[in-house]
Amino acid sequence: MNYALVPSTKHDLSACPAISEEAKLLKIRAEQLMADYYKPLSTRWANPAIRFFDLKDEWERDTAMLSSITDIAMHPAYQHIIGIGPVAVSFILYEMSKKPNHWFWALKSITGEDPVPPRAKGNIEEMTEAWLNWGREQRYLP
C-alpha cells in the first residue's frame, strides 16, 4: 500500500443526484453492497434500524396470541427495543402510524413523556393518535 489513510471530515458525502442509466446501476450496486455488509449478525445489529425491525418481528410473532398487556410488554424483544433508547422512537412511531399496537409502554419508558389524555386511556386508537401527534410536534414524524 503506497497511499496514506486520512480521516474523512464529513459523514454525509452523498454525491450529486445523477439520473443516467449508469447512475442507476451504481445505486443498485451500492445497495447490494450494503445488503451484503449487513448480512452477518455482527454488522447487522450495529444498525439500529435493522436491530429494531428484527426485534419487532420477533415480538409480534411471539405475542400474537397473548392478551395480557404485561406479558406483551415484558417480552425480551420488547424490553430490548426499550434498551435501544431514543433512536428507536422514530421507528416505533412509524410502526404505530402503519398499525396501532402496544407501543405505549416502550415510548413512555424511553421518552419519559405521556401525551395520552386521561379520557383516552385504554382506547388503543386514541392513544395511538395522541402519540403520533406528539411525534409530529417533536419532529420525529413528517
Added chain:
Amino acid sequence: MGKYEVFKNAPITEAVLEVVVLPSEGTNVESLLPFHEPIKERFPKIEQGKEVRGGFKVGVGSASFVEEKPIGFIFRSHQENKVIQARVNGFAFSKLKPYENWEAFRSEASDLWKLYSYIAKPQKILRISMRYINRIEIPLPLRDFAEYILTHLQIAPSLPQAISQFFIRFEIPNSEIPAMAVIIQTIENVTDKNRLPLIFDIAVLRENEYPVDSPEVWIDFEKLHDFKNDIFFSSITEKTKELFR
C-alpha cells in the same frame, strides 16, 4: 487550448452540477413551480421529485421503513438529455451524453441557477458539487487494467487475477481548495462488441457557506472542475485516450 485535451468521443455519460442551499422560511414544493414558466419551452416535461427515506430490512420480506416525500420538481428537455432538479433544499442540472464542453455546461447551469435562486430565494448556499460519470469501453482481451486505468483495484500477485465483478468507492481530500472527491468504479457486462464497460464516477464537492449571489461560487466550481480533471486525466493512459479520439 486548455490544460487537458477535449475528446471528440468523450466517455462522459452524465455531468451534474449541484448547489445545496438553506431554504428560506416558508419555502415549499409548490413555491418552486413558477420556476417552470420561463423554461417550459426548453424543458417541457415536468414531474414531481420525491425523496425515499427510511431504514431497510435485510432478509425475508421487503423494506420495512420506507416513506416518500415530495421535495421538488424535475424538468426534462425535449430529448430528455438535459434535466433540472429544483428542490426545496437545492438545485441540480444534469447533462446526459453527448457532453459538449465545460464552458457550455457551466454557462447553462449558471443561468438556470440564477433563475432558481430568484424564485426560491434561499438564505444561503451550503454546498457545491459536481459529478461526472464516465463509461469507458475497454477492448477485450484485457491483460491488466493498468493498461487503461491507473486508479484501480489491485489484487495480491499470488492470487488468481481473474475477477468477475467489483465495486469500489473511495474519497480523496484536497486540502488546497479545500474539497473532497468521491470516486466509484465498477464494471458492467461485456458488450456485443466484446468490450468491457468500466464505470468511472468522479464526484467533487465543497462544503462551505456562500451568500446566494456570491461570484466566489463560480470560482470554486472552476477549482472543483480542475480537481475532477486532475483525477480523470491522471487516471487514464495514452491507450485510453485513443479510445476517445
